[in-house]
Amino acid sequence: MAASRLGATAGVLPNWHQLLDKISRGWERTAIYIPVLLMGLLALGTYWLVRNTPDALVPEGSKAVSAEPDYYMRQFGIKTFDETGQLKSDVSGIEMRHYPETDTVEIDKALIRSYNVEGRLTTSTGNRALTNGDGSEVQLIGNAHVVREAYQDPDGKEVPRLEFRGEFLHVFVNEERVKSHLPVVITRGRDQFAGDNFAYNNLDRVADLKGRVKGLLVPRNAPAGAAP
Numbered sequence: 001m002a003a004s005r006l007g008a009t010a011g012v013l014p015n016w017h018q019l020l021d022k023i024s025r026g027w028e029r030t031a032i033y034i035p036v037l038l039m040g041l042l043a044l045g046t047y048w049l050v051r052n053t054p055d056a057l058v059p060e061g062s063k064a065v066s067a068e069p070d071y072y073m074r075q076f077g078i079k080t081f082d083e084t085g086q087l088k089s090d091v092s093g094i095e096m097r098h099y100p101e102t103d104t105v106e107i108d109k110a111l112i113r114s115y116n117v118e119g120r121l122t123t124s125t126g127n128r129a130l131t132n133g134d135g136s137e138v139q140l141i142g143n144a145h146v147v148r149e150a151y152q153d154p155d156g157k158e159v160p161r162l163e164f165r166g167e168f169l170h171v172f173v174n175e176e177r178v179k180s181h182l183p184v185v186i187t188r189g190r191d192q193f194a195g196d197n198f199a200y201n202n203l204d205r206v207a208d209l210k211g212r213v214k215g216l217l218v219p220r221n222a223p224a225g226a227a228p
Contacts, residue, residue: 069097069106080135089114089135089173103133112138114173123147124171136174144169146178148202160189164200176202183211190218 077092093107110129114122127142140146147163166184171177179199186193186200186207196211 067099067101070100072097086119087115091135093129105131105133105135107131110138110140116176118151120151121149122171122173122176123149124169126169136172138171138173140169140171142167144180146171159205161187162202163187178202184209192216 073096075094076096077090079090080088082088090113091107092111094109095107097106098104099106107129108127110124110126112124112129112131114124116122124138124140124144124146126140126144128140130139130141131137144166145163146169147161150161151159153159164178164180164184164186166180166182168180168182169184170179172179177200179197181197183194183196184198186195186198186209193207193209193213193215195209195213198207198209200207
């Protein structure tokens with residue numbers, strides 16, 4: 001009876017050894033693939049995070065610039081001053097719109113009063129006005145009208161009132177220039193000139209009119225309203 005039990009036990013132990021050997025060999029074969037499996041799981045996890053993470057905030061300076069206005073004002077008035085506190089410009093209108101794409105301002109029913117370094121006043125009006133960011137250039141569109149008031153030059157000589165009228169006027173405020181590719185009428189004191197296009201420089205007081213040019217010169221001693 002004892003011999004029978006011993007034989008049975010001897011037959012079972014080798015089977016356990018064989019099973020452990022098989023498990024060990026299987027683990028060794030499997031272990032070489034574990035790094036590959038872990039890398040695969042890591043890649044899947046990274047892909048899932050990328051798909052489910054909200055878009056990063058774009059830096060302020062890298063935002064796409066919109067062609068639409070970013071702000072507007074209605075029934076507005078804006079005054080600007082130089083570093084000494086002297087008034088440089090006074091701008092008003094029905095509505096103003098700022099376009100960040102070009103850094104330009106569009107004004108409906110614009111009224112712009114500009115003062116040069118000597119304090120001389122130039123008034124610009126139009127159905128619509130387009131200005132650059134610093135206001136040094138103004139394009140007047142529709143019923144464009146620019147007036148430079150009379151003043152005395154350094155020699156004490158009277159410089160008469162000067163005005164320009166047309167459907168389009170391009171004003172260079174700092175350079176005191178006005179030009180247009182469309183017909184314009186210039187009134188200087190009581191004299192009047194017209195041309196198909198023109199350019200005027202107030203610093204040298206020269207107007208260059210081209211195309212069909214007409215002029216009306218009134219003698220200085222003639223009464224107001226008299227024909228030449």
